[in-house]
Amino acid sequence: MSDKIIMAHGSGGKLAHELIEKTFLNALANPLLAKLDDSAVFDFKGRLAFTTDSYVVKPIFFPGGDIGRLAVCGTINDLAMSGAVPLYLSLAFIIEEGLLRDDLIRILTSIQATSKEAGVLIVTGDTKVVDRGSADKLFINTAGLGLVPNGVNISGSNAKPGDKVILSGTMGDHGIAVMSQREGLIFSTLLSSDCAPLNGLVADMIEASSRIHAMRDPTRGGLATTLNELAAQSKVGIRIEEEKIPVRDEVRGACEMLGLDPLYVANEGKLVALVGPEDAEAVLEKMRRNSYGREASIIGEVRQDHPGRVVMKTRIGASRIVDMLVGDPLPRIC
DSSP states (O other): OOSBOOGGGGSSSHHHHHHIIIIIHHHHOOHHHHTOOSSOOOOOOSEEEEEEEEEOOSSSEETTEEHHHHHHHHHHHHHHTTTOEEEEEEEEEEEETTOBHHHHHHHHHHHHHHHHHHTOEEEEEEEEEEOTTSSSSEEEEEEEEEEEOTTOOOOTTOOOTTOEEEEOSOSSHHHHHHHHHHHTOOOSSOOOOOOOOOHHHHHHHHHHOSOEEEEEOOOTTHHHHHHHHHHHHHTOEEEEEGGGSOOOHHHHHHHHHHTOOGGGSOOSSOOEEEEOTTTHHHHHHHHHTSTTSTTOEEEEEEESSSTTOEEEEOTTSOEEEOOOOSSOSSOSOO
16 A cells, blocks of 8 residues: 555545545444445434535644544534534545645544544545645545524524623634644744534533524634624624633734734634523533633623624724725635
C-alpha cells in the first residue's frame, strides 16, 4: 500500500476498493456503512431536519482540531440549531493526489471519535482523487439528517421582542487558532479552536425551556453576522452590550495585532440563542452545567425598534450599529 494517495485510488478499481475497505471502513465501521450500498436505508417517523455543508479549511490540522472534526461538528451543529437530534451523516472526500495516507487515517480517526462523542453514525460517503494542484490536500462535503422532537419549533424567523440573547461562550477562538497556525503566529499561550459538537448542549437547553425561539452557531462572519441574519429573518432589532461578550485576552490581542474585530471572527463550538425572558435564567443555568456552555452569558435582548439592525452599547456607554462586513477577513476558516 502506498504511503501517499495516488490518482489510481480514485479510479474505482482495485486500489480504490482497497482504500475504502482498509482505510475508511477500518476507521468508520458501523453496520449501515459496512453494507457499501449506493445509499443507506433506515426508518424514520416524525419531522426531519436535513443539512449539507462543505469544508475547505487551511491548514487541515490546527490547534484543537482538524478538517475531520470540523466537518462532523459543523454538520451536527447545523442540525442542532433547529432543535433536531442529529442521527446520520454522509461524508464525501475530495483528495488531492499526494496526500499522506497517515494524514488521512489521522483525520478519519478524529471523525470517528467526534461522531462517537456526538452519538451519530457515518452511514454513507464518497471518495474522489484529483490531480496534484487541483485541490488543497483535502476537501470534505457533508450531509446530515436529524429528528426534530414534537413541540420543538426553533427558527431564525421566530425571534420575539423581549427575548434575551444568550451566548454559550467566548468569541473568536476558532478563527484565530486557524489563522495563527496558517500564518505562523506565536503567542505566549496556545490558542485552541473551540470546535465541538453542540447537540448535547442544545438538548439540555430544550429540556429547560420550550421558549427557545431561535438558535444559530456563529461560524463564518462571527457573532455580528449571525445576529444580523436573525434580526433580518425575524424583522426585529437586537441590542447587545459589548462588556458582556466574552473574549479571551489572547484572542483580543491577536485581533488587535491583525486589525480584526472579534465579533466578526469565526467560531465552531459556540451558539447564540434567543430565549423568552421568562425562561432565560433557567436556560442559562442549564447551559453552565454543560462543559460546552460553562461560560454562557446573557449579552442583550431583542427589541421592537430598529428592525433588521443590530446595535451595540459600547464599553464607554455609546451606541453603534453592528453591520455585516462586505468581504471575508479570514478566508478558508471552515
